[in-house]
Amino acid sequence: MAAATETPNPYIAHHLAGHVAEAGAWQELADAPHVLDHLDPRAVAAEALRLGYGRTGLPDPVTATLVARDLLASVAPEDRETVRALTTARFVGAAPAAGTRRGDATWSVRWTRLRRDLLPAILTDRASPVEALRAFSLPDGRQLLAVGTHDGRVRLWDSESVLDAAMPPVEELAYDRPVHTLETVAGPGGEILLAAGTGRTVHLWDPVARSTVGASVLDPGAAPGERTFRAPAWKAVSQPGGRSLIAVCDTHNVRLWDPFTGEPVGPELIGPESLTVAQAITDGAESLDGVLAPVTLPDGRALLVAGGTSRVLDSIDGSTDFMYGRLWAWDIATGELVWKLLTGYSGTLTALTTVQLRDGRQALATAGGGGVVRLFDPEGPTQVGEWLHGNGADVVGASTVRLRHNRTALVTVGGDRTVRAWDPTTGTPVGAPMSAHNSGVRALTSLHIADGRAFVAGGGEDGTVQLWDPESAGHIEDPLAGPVDQLVSMPVRPGAIRQSRPLLASVDSDNTLQLWEASSGLPMAQPLEDSAGRPVAVPMPDGPTLLALGDGKRPIRLWDPESHRVVRTMRSRNPFRRMHLIAYPTVVATVPWRDGRRRTAAVVRDGSSLWLWDPASGRSLGTSGFGMGAHPLDAGALSLPDGRTVLFGSSEEGIRLWDPTTGARILDWRRKLDHRTTVTPVTWPGAHPLLAVTGDEITCLVDPSPEDTTLKSRVRARLAVGSQPAAEPSDLSLSSGRHRLAVTGCLTREGRPVVATGGRDGVLRLWEPRTGGLVHALPVGAPINALLTMDGLLVIGTRDGLIALES
Template identity: 30%
Template structure:
């Protein structure tokens, strides 16, 4: 809060100036001049020279503020508030600005934060820089702790305040930013729900509850409230902005400035080069458009005080841009005969140069001032049997033994070091063994020049450039996907940055090989390119993603905000619930080859995750075997494994001849059984107590089984399985099919009827069963987003199909004692349908990522797998 005595000097100046400056009257100024010009304390003049109404306003406002300060010092807060409310009506700055800051502070202490923030926002536009700084401190902390402000404020206002968040406001700012891409243009009710969810993802359930309780005018109350959620995909980026129409393929963040502002330079698949303000993420000028194909490499340099950028790509030419004038310095530089995939800059013989490489396997050096080649191209023929004889993938420059060198990597995983002064390779090539080289960076590790290599095998490796030896362990990402890399030396020492197709960006300590921080840079595209720099001695990471966005991540030296629950390292594939020792657990599985246990009520990790063989897990189902809970895990590798969630031990294996993609469980004459379907189109019924295949493979499907469910028909258990084209019912006791197969007919389209032989039906993807008015009902979800309902007794369709756009997940439940269908889509929306009326029921549930899996717990809680995360939503508290 601002010390009132600090600004009382203004008021003393005003009153004192009126008394003393009469002896030396200042020149009169035109009466029509902006009154704020008279109001700055450092410019005070004899009041007699001011227009009468301005002088009276100044004196009256100063007197009100002075009296309010004294009233507050004596504990008369109500009187101080009344006086300040009169003062904020002034038309003269900065006294109005001071009154707004004072009144906002008083109101915030009284708990009236929304009005206080409105006053501070007005004061932030005032002329006095000291007051602007003071209210900026309030807005960076107090504003982001106020739930009502987060929900109801104009998103543009909140987003503008994000960079100034500090202290207690950091968590609220992170919560707001996490899904801003989803809620900034959404209604306030959707924003409220997403903010509450993201607060829970950060582990602050109190903030989540306060946000959920904010009333939103003219909006229906939420049907469900978040109880907990994991936070594996939380953001952490300081800003994220739409960049290119297509993916961002190159990024450079050097020390160049344009119009006094440090800038980021990016290249895109749309063929443009763009500039961004490093501090704000705002675009700087219009795109630089001269390339005739995707830009694959960019670099920056200072050319005799002029900021320049080098760009190159699939059109084989190298371009040098004057970033101040936004013009080419030279005609495009030609010489490469293939795509140019790498660009870097350095100094050679006191001249700034660009170094480029490409698919023609040549390394070329260009004088940036003249645009002429600086020496002959460097390169060497490919070895015999080379799969990629002409493909260099990346280049970086550094200094080795006081010599400027370029380091290139190719698609065979080979590293070469080039002496730029002599124009030749410096030593024998280095074979990395990490697959194709995807990206290169250099850093000083332990005082030695070190190369960071991002490989196509999903690892980043460090190499001592002086000795050619590998330095330390491989830095492994969460998946075997190509790694983008960057490196920088910060005040805390060298750091290595990696990113991959999962959207996760990681920070590593090269000395220990340990990950020190991570941020999720998606959420809509994979990491394609990275650059790193420093700001105030701290690392700054720039990320370009496949969705065309550019992100800035500042690894936070103050430590992470919140307490997010850990989660999966890849997309969730299924969620279900299971009872154990009187508690209910959530079981989730993912493509990362794991299954995790969560306490349904609290989200606390319950037991040790299942890891199995490490193959992707397609689904899970729960059962009780000999009084103990068991989870059937359908994973790759032709096996469904039995997992005891209490002991975390494997309790058996159900072997198949192909990958198991579908699993469901039921009881048969009191015995727990599992129904599994595999990629070879076979269905099996297993006794989970003995591990016996009761009937041998059941044939009937013409393609791989992709879904399984169970129900009761005529008082006996029935298994339901589906391939892409048909659905079949099975008697688990006899191991025989029940009736003919069910085929989902394609929807009738406009125009003349199509020949059935020419039009394939939409592929079946999901199954669920329910009981509606005492009838067993089957829901069949297809790739076209339609859910077809069938009466399993008669096989007849029930009504028209339900239109669930982008259908990705489906479950049935009883909600408010009525049968309901719950669907999830790739648009991140959960929708609910009344199965009796086939109409939408209640408001949608919006999530920040695509919905991947759904389940409804016995007590009615909704379990959702979205992206790599898991969340639980209970019924909203009654109003």
């Protein structure tokens, strides 16, 4: 493929991808990144989605363009190779080989340790959250995808045109209430789409005639304003002979209704009996939770299964002591309760669906707390196979999808925004986990294209409809990849086994510490659990560099990465600490200490004061502490260009600096700071350090130089970025507590010092420290929790793992 110019012809930028798709020349395009970088990413993604996604093995750069089309469109062509490399790492598990970037690229990816996800293709984008999805077939064999949203609209796409980003929906319906349920029922001329909202009105639409069939009101005899059943508990049920009914669940029973007339049909299905408060306290209470599933037994009987909860109450106010998930099953024809079953879950059932096994039988898939899915034979009822483990959080939804070769997969949605597909017979994953785009998934369905492609479609809280090919990649997990909350570098110690090379230590959201080789990203030791808090590297005289661990909940520990053991613990005789009434001290920094021999002192924060501790002898240094002021915030150390090291401490009263050797206060910058304000040191080799003072909407770079005798300190620049973004996204960082803006100093390849920041929006930004001007912005695809510069690398700790960039 011929090389593209720096500014290609607009026709080439927008339409070359169409010619590539028609010719099947995806590999040739992937082999020419200088061309791919200058094409419109959305045009490439649209063609890859229309003719390639789910059908052919797309090359990694093209797949990355499909997934990250919006990120790629937001950056300059010279940054697109880096964004594609980071996206590819989430698919393949490794970044492209180092040294393969072109000369005009701003960044190159040195290595990554990212959690493996199968990211979706985004079909639509609308502000209103998606509440319901339903794919159904027309008499001519085509499929329609119906999308119900919180603003009361239902949009329908043809399954063929839904893969064409430029095609509008074939129909759009508008109702006066949010649409939370979409079902199909049998009508005289084929399937009729049923849409239900928060009221008792059911809307019916004929997709063949493309017209409204009508609307019915269930239970018309109810008093005005009376709510006789809850909104989520609706399910379409097929009767023998092709008749369709609607099952509606209340707290204690289920009724079947004719959706065309709004009249009840057949007997009431009686579930848990109503009890008085006194009976509930004594004997416990049961209720239905609103998850329903119809199932057909091998003998032809039709059952309706509902999920519910058994509660044991412990007081007159109705507070719950114990909760157990339970199933009720009725014969639809007779209304008889066939069986009820304790599922083994604690708490309510969050999902219930049916899945077809390999022998043709139907099984009930149930989900509750703990991220576990259990399958039951509805004829027994007995458990089928083993429990399905592996969901990262509680399962909040489940559905099925028909795959290639006449196979069926069970699809679950976790509270961690991850969608997973399972083989229901073996309990093994199908493909890689499918990560939601920006928010949780509220609705699931399966979508089939006439050419044989099968997809999982998910509706997001952010209004997007997301599409996954569940079989496009194998299930590959890196057990060491995951959320990173803290980063610290460890200096080289000649003669040491591990520390003869630059090391990096990270702490994840589960308080597990991991050592890495900084140049390659290879693990250097087994993970160390129970390592909450920010670790601090403590060089020992004529010995290894240790890590000081502690988060205020236990004594300070000094951990040796060479022997992989704790070599010293700071004990406390304070009974209030042993009883956890007050916090333990924590190490926040180190400073050089000279008293005839060179050694390192650890800066220990204890409440609102700082003091120095000798890690070699375990004794305190100096005679008094350094008071941070009322309502302390942050503390640390700064190395000045003249070789001196100073301590800083911040509180809501301002910022103070001390000489750690003499104890003299050398700066008192009085300024009212908010309790959410963070103060972070920003240092460069051989350059003057600054303090980044971050509020909600802005970061100030403060010069702590004591030489300025008039102002004592002054704001050098203001960066238009804070700890909280203006528009709060829904995919919050996994780290607990307030989200701190990640700040560090680094050098660009031109040798200019810049300030690097990262936050919840997942964008790495470089700033000019003298003017506060934005130098560069690079989206990395996940919220940034930590930044660190070392040995020419910028290491980024994200919600998904570690990224090391070179500039």
